[in-house]
Amino acid sequence: MLAQMTPLTDFTARIFVAAGCGQREANCVARNLVDANLCGHDSHGVIRIMQYVGYMQEGTVRAGEEIKIVCETDTALVVDGNLGMGQVICEQTMDRVARKAKKHGLAIGSIRNTGHMGRLGYWAEQLARDDLISLHFLNTTGLGMLAVPFGGTDRRLSLCAVAACVPCETRPPLLLDFTTTVVAEGKLRVARNQGVQVPPGTIVDKSGQPTTDPNDFYDGGALLPIASHKGHGLNMIADILSGALSGGGCTAPGKDFLQNTMTCIAIDPAPLVDRKAYFAEIQRYCAWVTDSPPSKPGHDVLAPGDVEHRTRQEREHSGIPIDETTWGQITELAVSLGLSGDDSGLTS
DSSP: OEHHHHHHHHHHHHHHHHHHHHHHHHHHHHHHHHHHHHHTTTGTTTGHHHHHHHHHHSSSBBBBOEEEEEOOOOSEEEEOOOTTTTHHHHHHHHHHHHHHHHHSEEEEOOOOEOOOOOOOOHHHHHHHTTTTHHHHEEEEETTTEEOOTTTOOOOOOEEEEEEEEEOSSSSSSSEEESSSSSSHHHHHHHHHHHOOOOTTTTTEOTTEEEEOHHHHHHTTTTBTTTTTTEEEEHHHHIIIIIIITTSSSSOOOOOOOOOOEEEEEEOOTTTOOOOHHHHHHHHHHHHHHSSSSSSSHHHHHHHHHHHHHHHHHHHHHEEEEOHHHHHHHHHHHHHTTTSSSTSBBBOO
């Protein structure tokens, strides 16, 4: 099945309005989810609609919330999201961080107590549109405790994510955006909906034994950290920089609903280097790396973010693929909220 970007975004927004969001809030969430699909991260796309609406119906995420300033200086900011929609809280926080970084050359912002923030790289790209370099660290507190520590057998690590983005003048931004586990949990959800196995070395079952069946994960299994002990260590650092620094807390047992925390650092290169020379050096370096003879004929050597950029261009033209299970769940939810899926953007 294929859905076109604009009607799918509109349909997604209508679902969130029907669920209790204001129009601007619904538009913000819809843009974020559909953009994740556009760039190929289906795990953070419209498959999350049912999850988000479920949180709203449970009262663990609240519509209509905005950032509350906990503390603020010229170059630093801590905000409380009051369990608001993560996309809204992040967009408002990135706006403030960008203004501080453009004025002072450097800024840090930290968010606590908010709903799922969506694809982390989306917020790095927002800062890149202001020509800001950024680093981001995110955790999912206790309910996100879905990963096994290196050498362990049960869930102890949160699903932490790290992103870094460098804007470029003559090419798309360099964007590195990854979870500290082998894959994001949402990719397991996609695999389960599609009825396919996951690669070996991705998950263990509830006994700590290797498995490739995504259903084993949802039966009490766990994700594995990337790069063994290195991913384990990076996960813990990301958890501390997001959870402890924001005041929202690191991963802990006993949580019964999902909260995200995130810390970002934004850097304005303008006061540091000559703009023309800076961008020329990035262009030279990227060309040097990507001009390496490919190990497989017909396969390009890419820079970080190139896959997402190419996928976005392709899907903007040809449409966004959505599996039948996910589409059925979305339309069923829409009907339950009094909507129709007839003009939702599905083309084939």
